[in-house]
Amino acid sequence: MLELSGVEMIDSAGLGELALLLTWARALGCTIKLAAPNHRVQELLALTNLASVFEIHPTLETAMLGFRQQLAKDALTSSHQRSR
Numbered sequence: 001m002l003e004l005s006g007v008e009m010i011d012s013a014g015l016g017e018l019a020l021l022l023t024w025a026r027a028l029g030c031t032i033k034l035a036a037p038n039h040r041v042q043e044l045l046a047l048t049n050l051a052s053v054f055e056i057h058p059t060l061e062t063a064m065l066g067f068r069q070q071l072a073k074d075a076l077t078s079s080h081q082r083s084r
Helices: 012-027 039-047 060-082
Strands: 033-035 055-057
Touching: 033 060, 055 060
Parallel strands: 033 055
Antiparallel strands: none
């Protein structure tokens, strides 16, 4: 999870780093959530289509809730598969 509330602007190098981090995370079977980007950063993510590949949350709390929900879902799926 990347908490972006203190990030005022991202240049092309920063956008490239975000894309690279996501590629590495996915290669490891993980994901990256972005939390609390300001309006300008959200617009840049949308213009570069990165908003379509990242899960973006308005606050850190909602991003953390998203992780908890995913963990619960994964645990339930895993438990269900073991019981077969």
